[in-house]
Amino acid sequence: MSTRDFTERDIHLALDGELPDDERQPYEAWLAGNPVMQARAARFADDMDRLCRQVAPVVGEPVPERLAATVGDGRAAPPPRAAAAWRLAALAAVLLAGIALGYLAGASGWMSVEPQAVRLADGAIAAHNIYSAEKLHVVEVGADQKDHLVGWLSKRLGMNLVAPDLGAQGYALLGGRLLPAGDENAAQFMYEDGAGNRISLYIARNTGTRDTGFRFAREGATRAVFWLEPGYGCAIAGSASDAALTGLADSAYRQILGGKS
Amino acid sequence: MDDRRKAILDAIPELRRYARALLRDRDASDDLVQDCLERALSRMDNWRTGDNPRKWLLTIMHRIFLDQLRREKRRGEKAMLPLEDHEAMAVHAETSDGAASRDIVEALQAISPERRAAILIVSVEGFSYAEAASILGVPAGTLMSRIARGREELRALIEDGVRRRSIRMVEP
Known part of the structure; x- marks a missing residue:
């Protein structure tokens, strides 16, 4: 049994799986009695964990043709079988890496990521998690003052908002609130179904110019379907299924566009 | 093939x-x-x-x-980015999205290429110290110190960035 003194160096050995088996337990005991080192070890581990998660999605990207062709048999493109295997491998990697927003942020490489998309999904999910759990203060202005709510939020966002009617999907409006979204403003409309399940519609101003189709993000149990329009983005967040959220998003999308025309 | x-x-x-x-x-x-x-x-x-x-x-x-x-x-x-350049990096982290989650890749660019490579080969690519030392062509001791120093440097850069952000927040 090793009885040597441990140092900070051992934190790295332990983190990298390089600590001999018989030193593992004494190391843990040393760490348990040393809060400062314990905190350092946790921070290093967390840093490396974040690093791995951030770079992981690159593996799921389609391999650029020029790289595959370099390895091909001198032909312009790699043989079809290899290409098919690639797509399978890439798909599997995407599925593995597609956790939470990591996939979203990494889908196009973290350098070319659309900042608006990440901010939108992140903001919608965070706001949903905070306010949907509220019993007394779930909204700032209730649905009983719907006209006032919509007028106020429209003014603060500088755009004509509508609070979509999602009754056909079984959700009734509870009300809404104003939220910060970076340097801009965002609005959240909260809805509830007969069983008390809540979903929220989040609308945030941004400086983006492109529009997108529906995209998906997930963080823990909360899912979001979101889309970007020039100047703003919308997201439906909740713990319902992707299909249910997409149905809600589709209805909200039509009503928001209709309200603006 | x-x-x-x-x-x-x-x-x-x-x-x-x-x-x-x-x-x-x-x-x-x-x-x-x-x-x-x-x-x-x-x-x-x-x-x-x-x-x-x-x-x-x-x-x-x-x-x-x-x-x-x-x-x-x-x-x-x-x-390589000189250390002072993380000044610009910190600003970027403030204005970009998901700053908290991208901080580490940003910070990584500010440390020496040798330390960066050592950390990536071991922590991301999952090679043992012996394999990593062989890939990078350095003795195991050198590899170890690159990893340890690199991680400390990353930590310092991240904490510095966080401190800057919080200072920024209390300014009127």
Whole structure:
């Protein structure tokens, strides 16, 4: 049994799986009695964990043709079988890496990521998690003052908002609130179904110019379907299924566009 | 296609992950992967059967990377971000989205390329110290100290960035 003194160096050995088996337990005991080192070890581990998660999605990207062709048999493109295997491998990697927003942020490489998309999904999910759990203060202005709510939020966002009617999907409006979204403003409309399940519609101003189709993000149990329009983005967040959220998003999308025309 | 070409092809996604984390720029990192593939194909005979293809390819890539660093240094280009540059990086982190989650890749670019490579080979690519030392062509002790110092440096950069952000927040 090793009885040597441990140092900070051992934190790295332990983190990298390089600590001999018989030193593992004494190391843990040393760490348990040393809060400062314990905190350092946790921070290093967390840093490396974040690093791995951030770079992981690159593996799921389609391999650029020029790289595959370099390895091909001198032909312009790699043989079809290899290409098919690639797509399978890439798909599997995407599925593995597609956790939470990591996939979203990494889908196009973290350098070319659309900042608006990440901010939108992140903001919608965070706001949903905070306010949907509220019993007394779930909204700032209730649905009983719907006209006032919509007028106020429209003014603060500088755009004509509508609070979509999602009754056909079984959700009734509870009300809404104003939220910060970076340097801009965002609005959240909260809805509830007969069983008390809540979903929220989040609308945030941004400086983006492109529009997108529906995209998906997930963080823990909360899912979001979101889309970007020039100047703003919308997201439906909740713990319902992707299909249910997409149905809600589709209805909200039509009503928001209709309200603006 | 023979087995060896297939094995190289299969390694490309992970080679791209490593190169991207190393250089961050998408085109530059794919260029590095391409250089690596070309050199590997011209030296297939050096590949001992049974050798992990990824390890063999990363060894080649690291040599090319070091050559590039030397050339850039000679030309007087910035082969690496000087430490002061994390000033600009911190500003970027504030204005960009998901700042908290991208901080580490940003900070990684501000530490020396040798430490960056050591951390990535071990922590992301999952090689043992012995394998990593062989890929990077340094003694195990050097590798260890690069990893330890690199991680401390990253921590300091991140904490500094956080401190700057919080200072910014209380300003009127």
